[in-house]
Amino acid sequence: MPEDTYKGHGFRTELISMILDLKPRFLRFPGGCFVEGGWLRNAFRWRESIGPWEERPGHFGDVWHYWTDDGLGYYEFLQLAEDLGTEPIWVFNNGVSHNDEVDTVAIAPFVKDVLDSIEFARGSANSTWGSVRAAMGHPEPFPVKYVAIGNEDCGKKFYRGNYLKFYNAIRQAYPDIQMISNCDGSSTPLDHPADLYDFHVYNDSKTLFNMKSTFDRTSRSGPKAFVSEYAVWRGDAGRGSLLASLAEAAFLTGLEKNRSHDPTEFCLL
Template sequence: MLTTGFITSNYLPHVSKTFCILSQGHGFRNDLFEMIANIKPRFLRFPGGNFVGGTLLRNAFRWKGTVGPWEERPGHFNDAWNYWTDDGLGYFEFLQLSEDLGAVPIWVFNNGMSNLGRQKASNVSVFVQEALDGIEFAIENYLKFYNAIKHYYPGIRVISNCDGSVDQLDHPTDLYDFHLYTNASDLFSNVHHFDHTSRSGPKVFVSEYAVYREDAGMGSLLAALGEAGFLIGLERNSDVVEMVCYAPLFVNVHDRSWSPSAIVFNSYQTYGTPSYWLQHFFADASGAMLLNATLLTNSSTSILASAIAWQDSDDGRCFLKVKVVNFGSIQVKMKISVYGLGSNSINLSRSTKTILTSNNVMDENSFKEPDKVVPRSSPLENAGKNMEVVVSSHSVTSYDLMLDNECPGLV
């Protein structure tokens, strides 16, 4: 079971005079909140990565300085990304946001280490206490943090930031962290990265992944295609990969320290990049049943596919979702055959086809054209246990087949 979510950037605006229906009046802009809520994230990792440690330890994020009346918070200089933050979006607000989204909070806490320096071991107890106060952990003096947290809070699960996907870890943990930023072709080819990962021991939390630099531009279709292939691989390995989230989540167009991010905004507008819209294809994977799927094709390795059974939380109806990613420049004819349904039949009334593509792989969305590269849905007229379909070049396509009866393998 693969759980999807988001890692936050450090630019999520907190506007104290905004009254939001969806976010329970907690001051988040409705348009930005809805962009996250529409993805149905199961968890939220915050407040970021380098932001937590700081380049210098004196500029590290300290959670106790981010709570209390907003106007009384001291704020701090985020020297990792070179801007001042008033910490109006603090520890408590992130917890509220997680609660409003119905997402599990995953809080990244400082452990006495910055990007360039380390706190002396004699003072590490201060950070251990802060970790206990916040129910958190980090990597420096890892066992002290792990043992203390498990002693006082045995129900809390701990995530190590050491990669255990290739070699087994030499320390106890419940999950381990995995990051991957690369070009589109390389990320697409990482579909098999976890195929041979040990199935015993801690699970995987892919807490940061994205296509970036030249392939990504400001948020391209090409980036989304590379990411789609990688996510297909995570879905296939959901017995060991428990959680995954794209990073970063937000970027303000007036301060692009990193590009791309999933959601772009200014003082009054917002739009999602193709990478954001790709999340919609995997939103139903949380809690779904991975089905046995075999892809028989002679069209090289540019085609990837997966199949799940998922249940609509609103009406309880069951769907088979077949996702196909075509990373290549040539359209492909495919035959999709579904076996093992018994007397269960496919209902044509709500079977749909959804496709994410564009005329050029480097096409991007913008404030002028926010819907240039977004998923397009249409009725699946030839829905059935055997279908012949044409998969467009440079595309992600989802075939959702509604079943008349129960979901296979789901309770």
């Protein structure tokens, strides 16, 4: 670890300075396919990413084919979001990976695990998991207000059933938490309750450019859109492309035109 880190929290000071200059409004962790894993045995597990770094077992990120020591774990994510002054968005595994799934009748241990993860972030220093966080150096709770139930799992066999189990349990325990669905509600209403829906798009330049008006026709009632992943990719992107940059910029103008004007919100439409 470098000696000069931002607030002594492990990140290089010059790196955090550059991120702060971007004025981010939210930090989504651990992100996309890393959450699920190609197989559930290789999915991210928050419990194994806390505690002393040298004691973390790490895991194989089988989607992107590399080993991670999980040195940047769940606790570091919460701490980094606090240091950046951003909203932390906790994306958890919902019992679905790229290649296998947990049947809804057997999802209860996964639900319990997620409730424990939220208690780790938000619980008092006297709670079971809040005391673990306090022992790591942060007695005050982290203000987690948003969680995403899985990543790009909509349409999988057990997604909806599993989603509802997580949604109902979290709503009962933490009624203020805003929950994000993986299903696209931009043109068709969702068939399950949600506060937001996560919109991802990866396409060629022409298609993304033409999507600049996608949200012009989206209903303003119901769950709000959260555009957390977008990019021109593959042949059009190359190693840096003006065409790709212009297409992404055009798409962003559409988001800006349709975004919420509530200053307390981030990238919501």
